Amino acid sequence: MPDTVTSLLDEIAAIGIDSARGGYTRPVYSTPELDLRSWFLAHAQARGLDVETDRNGIIWAWSGGVGGGAVVTGSHLDSVPGGGAYDGPLGVASALVAFDLLAQRRVAGRRAIAVFPEEEGSRFGIACLGSRLLTGAIDPDRARTLTDADGTTFADAGRGAGIDPAHIGPDPDALARIGTFIELHVEQGRGLVDLGRPVAVASSILGHGRWRISFTGTGNHAGTTLMTDRADPMVAAARLVVEVQRLARTVRDARATVGRIVPIPGGTNVIASRVDLWLDVRHHDDTVTHLLVHEIGQAARAAALAEGCTATLTEESFSKTVDFDPLLRDELSAALGDAPVLPTGAGHDAGILKNHVSTAMLFVRNPTGVSHSPAETVENADAEAGAIALAAGLQALLAAG
Missing domain, CATH: 3.40.630.10 (Zn peptidases)
Known part of the structure; x- marks a missing residue:
């Protein structure tokens, strides 16, 4: 056959x-x-x-x-x-x-x-x-x-x-x-x-690309660190995930996705010292794609500042x-x-x-x-x-x- x-x-x-x-x-x-x-x-x-x-x-x-x-x-x-x-x-x-x-x-x-x-x-x-x-x-x-x-x-x-x-x-x-x-x-x-x-x-x-956003804070014990004493990058990352959706919905035909988040060190009873997330953004106009990524980068830095953390954005790949x-x-x-x-x-x-x-x-x-x-x-x-x-x-x- x-x-x-x-x-x-x-x-x-x-x-x-x-x-x-x-x-x-x-x-x-x-x-x-x-x-x-x-x-x-x-x-x-x-x-x-x-x-x-x-x-x-x-x-x-x-x-x-x-x-x-x-x-x-x-x-x-x-x-x-x-x-x-x-x-x-x-x-x-x-x-x-x-x-x-x-x-x-x-x-x-x-x-x-x-x-x-x-x-x-x-x-x-x-x-x-x-x-x-x-x-x-x-x-x-x-x-x-x-x-x-x-x-x-x-x-x-x-x-x-x-x-x-x-x-x-x-x-x-x-x-x-x-x-x-x-x-x-x-x-x-x-x-x-x-x-x-x-x-x-x-x-x-x-056109589409992938960017890594890294939030850096202070790693510590989940039980001994008061909520007021934390610089928690996971909270900053969470704020950004919601903001990515909001920003993308303001741009006609844009698509933006956070599909992966990695906390470091990743313990259940540990406040992370760093959280990396990966961002996928797509639009038929490459200029619009980059402008949206720029806005997301600004939102990341604002989310980090609100939690006493820092944020960096790194382009990993882009295809026109x-x-x-x-x-x-x-x-x-x-x-x-x-x-x-x-x-x-x-x-x-x-x-x-x-x-x-x-x-x-x-x-x-x-x-x-x-x-x-x-x-x-x-x-x-x-x-x-x-x-x-x-x-x-x-x-x-x-x-x-």
């Missing part, structure tokens, strides 16, 4: 299950993510594809020979903590099935599947780290020193996965092999549900608003029977690559409209429709030469 997207995803359904959070936790270079990489390599090799893992940890699987001007598709295999089954793996499984369809049709032309590491940034804090390294969007020295929650550096994690950290960084030769890149992804909203369509083409990605190539977008929409065109608020490797190669994205309907959660889902028929659409898009691009 030929593979389907559903059967491929069923093969990996037990990998990385998070019994505490629900869903899947598959951080980059963890055992679950490495198991998924091995799963992909086995399927690529079984199809006779030429497989290599480059110095940035990106897996490439080639058909028609390795070289420039290729039509490339793919996605990622890592997840957010407690994420859904489709964010990332759907694009990889769909690419394998699309390549099967192209082989059955005897479609000629150089093509490849790319699997990017650390797209979510859930382990080392920088989203789309593999594509950022490939394109030179992040300094490799900075990347090597990034640490996870356990203090493991990206360099050490990569070394453990067989990647030499001394050689990570911009790779113009690998980048030059990509003529066009198409990324298929589960839709992370309700656009297709409301339209009643299984597949759409992306128009744009909202991406408008995909309108000619490629329209070509794909036409090849897919006038598929609808939708924007997205979620970041992707295609957005990082866009400034260097022609890129596009396809979205597959998510009936819940929920993503980064166990509630994320794709119906079987839509998953197969996505792979068929991807194959049609790749075939059109290969025919165009």
Whole structure:
């Protein structure tokens, strides 16, 4: 029996299950993510594809020979903590099935599947780290020193996965092999549900970034320190979380989220000495994004002052608003029977690559409209429709030469 997207995803359904959070936790270079990489390599090799893992940890699987001007598709295999089954793996499984369809049709032309590491940034804090390294969007020295929650550096994690950290960084030769890149992804909203369509083409990605805000106070004993004698950074952090929501709601189309808070040292009966929180802000106008972050920074310093603490704000990553190539977008929409065109608020490797190669994205309907959660889902028929659409898009691009 030929593979389907559903059967491929069923093969990996037990990998990385998070019994505490629900869903899947598959951080980059963890055992679950490495198991998924091995799963992909086995399927690529079984199809006779030429497989290599480059110095940035990106897996490439080639058909028609390795070289420039290729039509490339793919996605990622890592997840957010407690994420859904489709964010990332759907694009990889769909690419394998699309390549099967192209082989059955005897479609000629150089093509490849790319699997990017650390797209979510859930382990080392920088989203789309593999594509950022490939394109030179992040300094490799900075990347090597990034640490996870356990203090493991990206360099050490990569070394453990067989990647030499001394050689990570911009790779113009690998980048030059990509003529066009198409990324298929589960839709992370309700656009297709409301339209009643299984597949759409992306128009744009909202500009977005991540910032760390650190509140520093005075650590002390929870039982012996009077309330009037405290400089508690947790209280300042709590004030800011509420203020983030208020400020974001004053800006049309803005999104601002505090998704992670880490108290130090983190004891139940301890007043924290420092509290770090991570802020995600998004808007289609990059100037507005930065203005909102500036206001949040001012609110953080005011909250800190009110509690006798200090606050610092540090930008960890920022991606400008991406408008995909309108000619490629329209070509794909036409090849897919006038598929609808939708924007997205979620970041992707295609957005990082866009400034260097022609890129596009396809979205597959998510009936819940929920993503980064166990509630994320794709119906079987839509998953197969996505792979068929991807194959049609790749075939059109290969025919165009």
